[in-house]
Amino acid sequence: MNDVTTDYAEWIGRQETTDDDLSQTLALAAAAMLDDTQTCLGTGSALPPLWHWFYFLPRVPQMLLGIDGHPQRGGFMPPIPYPRRMFAGARMRFHHPLLIGQPARRAATIRDIRLKSGRSGKLAFVSVCYGYYQDDRLCIEEEQDIVYREPGPAVACTRMLDEWPPLPAGACARIVTPDPRLLFRFSALTFNAHRIHYDRPYAMKEEGYPGLVVHGPLTAVLLMELVRQEVARPVQEFSFRGLTPLFDLAPFRIVCTPVNERQCALEAQAPDGATAMRASVELAPV
Numbered sequence: 001m002n003d004v005t006t007d008y009a010e011w012i013g014r015q016e017t018t019d020d021d022l023s024q025t026l027a028l029a030a031a032a033m034l035d036d037t038q039t040c041l042g043t044g045s046a047l048p049p050l051w052h053w054f055y056f057l058p059r060v061p062q063m064l065l066g067i068d069g070h071p072q073r074g075g076f077m078p079p080i081p082y083p084r085r086m087f088a089g090a091r092m093r094f095h096h097p098l099l100i101g102q103p104a105r106r107a108a109t110i111r112d113i114r115l116k117s118g119r120s121g122k123l124a125f126v127s128v129c130y131g132y133y134q135d136d137r138l139c140i141e142e143e144q145d146i147v148y149r150e151p152g153p154a155v156a157c158t159r160m161l162d163e164w165p166p167l168p169a170g171a172c173a174r175i176v177t178p179d180p181r182l183l184f185r186f187s188a189l190t191f192n193a194h195r196i197h198y199d200r201p202y203a204m205k206e207e208g209y210p211g212l213v214v215h216g217p218l219t220a221v222l223l224m225e226l227v228r229q230e231v232a233r234p235v236q237e238f239s240f241r242g243l244t245p246l247f248d249l250a251p252f253r254i255v256c257t258p259v260n261e262r263q264c265a266l267e268a269q270a271p272d273g274a275t276a277m278r279a280s281v282e283l284a285p286v
């Protein structure tokens, strides 16, 4: 296994700052994608948790996109040679809501790069820390794990359950149909040109998936929306890990189970019942 510190040491600590005016237009577009007709999204209103992902969009010129649709590596992100990029997980703490229509800044730092060996082959994890500021006040702290995989065997399409298993006591759930219209709108809202999310022949022939891949952040947003609608309390912390990809081939289920006064366990269940994403929220004290 390579010694990361020698290969990519100069990328650790690399920083990038992005300014955004947190336009109301994008919040309204996100609400439309999520079928949310209730939330007040006027200028000065609080941006719902995780909706900051619809801002601070990449501004890389078209000519600097790689064949997969992501910005070419070797700029902010290190030149990891494994071609299959995925969003592996994230952890974050919400200190104050970002306010719609007011200038904000995102400061990004490459925190860590780790090479690992997994069941799917060689993996390189890049952890990026983000601080989101408004009026010089830290509103959200976040750490994302991006994974790069070496090419491997095609990912199989699993068998669908005839029926979803019963929910744990106190849990609530939704069935999500991840059709290409939803995936396209999420790609557009996040300005994410990765072809695995909208270009079926590319996703299947080049990256070996059985269909279009559901964005990890989309699944995370849907889990958070379930908490926002069903638990309806401010969230202080959120974390998630993507365990297996979801595709546009069949509906999946998202589940929120209260653990105690302050915590809920969240899960996205693949059509075969396997846990595709595991997440948790810590709620603000009552």
Ligand SMILES: C/C(=C\C(=O)SCCNC(=O)CCNC(=O)[C@H](O)C(C)(C)COP(=O)(O)OP(=O)(O)OC[C@H]1O[C@@H](n2cnc3c(N)ncnc32)[C@H](O)[C@@H]1OP(=O)(O)O)C(=O)O
Residues within 6 Å of the ligand: 085, 086, 087, 088, 089, 116, 117, 118, 119, 120, 121, 123, 125, 145, 146, 147, 149, 192, 194, 213, 214, 215, 216, 217, 241, 242, 243, 244, 245, 246
């Ligand atoms: C946006 C965007 C991209 C996307 O949205 S892509 C779609 C969303 N992401 C996914 O669907 C990822 C789903 N997860 C997987 O496919 C697999 O878990 C993964 C990441 C390929 C790893 O699978 P393996 O079976 O090869 O790994 P192992 O379970 O054997 O573990 C090996 C070591 O890696 C660590 N690890 C595994 N998964 C994660 C994870 N999600 N986050 C952090 N670390 C992970 C695991 O702990 C093992 O570590 P050890 O130290 O114990 O060796 C966009 O690109 O922007």
